[in-house]
Amino acid sequence: MRLRLINSGAMTFFDVRIPGLKMTVVQADGQDVEPVTVDELRIGVAETYDVIITPGDAAYTIFAQSMDRTGYARGTLATRAGLAAAVPQPDKAEWLTMEDMMGAMGGGMAGMNHGSMSSMDHSNMAGAGMEHGNMAGMAGMAGMDHGGMAMAGASSQVRHAKTEFGPSTDMRVDMPRTSLDDPGIGLRKNGRRVLTYADLHTIGGPIDPRGPAREIELHLTGNMERYTWSIDGLAFGQSTPVHFRYGERVRVILHNDTMMTHPMHLHGMWSELESPDGQFQVRKHTINVQPAQRVSFLVSADALGRWAWHCHLLLHMDAGMFREVVVA
Incomplete structure (x- = not known):
């Protein structure tokens, strides 16, 4: 079936x-x-x-x-009406790890005493798996205020737009995670075989054999306390369109500088996700970007016109994590 x-x-x-x-x-x-x-x-x-x-x-x-x-x-x-099976109990909620929140740098902070971070305030954050729209408190991290700080140990490979430094952005990740084999918070080591993007391989390869002629890098940004959402620190009404040249092949890099997973959807064109070493992985129209994660994908700008590009979480899109794409 x-x-x-x-x-x-x-x-x-x-x-x-x-x-x-x-x-x-x-x-x-x-x-x-x-x-x-x-x-x-x-x-x-x-x-x-x-x-x-x-x-x-x-x-x-x-x-x-x-x-x-x-x-x-x-x-x-069931094979016939009237039959029913047992319904499992939901799994236990899990909190985000330091690596989830801070990327590769967070792996070296696993033993950090959260009490030394008492200035942080994300008391409205759904730490337990980040169910969006039902905001629960995050144990051990109440009161933490990133204040727009950049994470220490900055990598020269990460470029933050000047517009990311403001009240609509409460954190930036300078050492993002790049692996695709992480099923995400709540699914790790649960005793079941869980699908990851690393498992997905589109049959037939990419739709376009060309490499990218240029790169576009954007950061998914927000402020957990204000519950504002944006791209490069700019909500939709403050931003200008992203321009693709008709017929070009472009690499898009998305950095998630927030503590939530964002399903990013580009209308009109396929997004061909790359592995961390730059190999073609899978063709999709919606790509989940986990907290503190960097993903890259190739786009062939084969559709003239104006297109929407946004987080598919309704409140995030409405709040401003949305850009117009113009192909001309």
């Missing part, structure tokens, strides 16, 4: 599994991928996955828990 999973929610990441059944992923965002068999997958707003399952003569629960573990949706797969 082939199931098409579509996250049509407004603000929720779902972690989906069918206890008792393996799922073989065969499409991502409508594009064929090399089959990969997993127990569970995380699906961001606007993402789609097609999976193949082989059910027996029994009932099964399709279980989709929210990232912050405050709720779930469930459905039933």
Whole structure:
């Protein structure tokens, strides 16, 4: 049986599994991928996955828990009406690690005494898996105020726009994580085989064999206390369009300088995600960028006109994490 999973929610990441059944992923965002068999997958707003399952003569629960573990949706797969299967208990909520919040630098701060960071204030932050729209407090980090500070140990490879330094941006990450094999907060070492972007390989390779003629780097920014969201520190109404030249091949680099995962969606053109070493990975229209993560993808500007480019979390998009793209 082939199931098409579509996250049509407004603000929720779902972690989906069918206890008792393996799922073989065969499409991502409508594009064929090399089959990969997993127990569970995380699906961001606007993402789609097609999976193949082989059910027996029994009932099964399709279980989709929210990232912050405050709720779930469930459905039933059965051979006849009236059958139902047990519904699992949601997993325990987990807090963000220092590496989640500070990138590669955070790995060296794992033993840091949070009490020495009492000036931080993200008391409205959903630390437990970052279920967007249900903001819970973050244990051990109450009162921390980044005040727009850049993380120490800055890498010369990271370029921050001047517009990132202001009240709408409460942190910047100078040593972002680049790996694609991290399933994300709440899914690590849970005893199940969880899908990651590193598992996804689009069949047939890239749609365009050319390398990029230029690069565009943008930072996903926000202020957790003010709950403002932007790109390079500028909300949509303050920004100018991003310009692509018609027919060009361009590399886009996104840095997530926030503590939330953002499903970034570029309308009109495919985003071809690259591995950390620059190899073609997977073709998608929506790419989840985890906290303190850097991703890069190639775009062929083959669609003339004005296009939307935004975080697909509704409140983030409405608050300003949105840019216009002009292809001319």
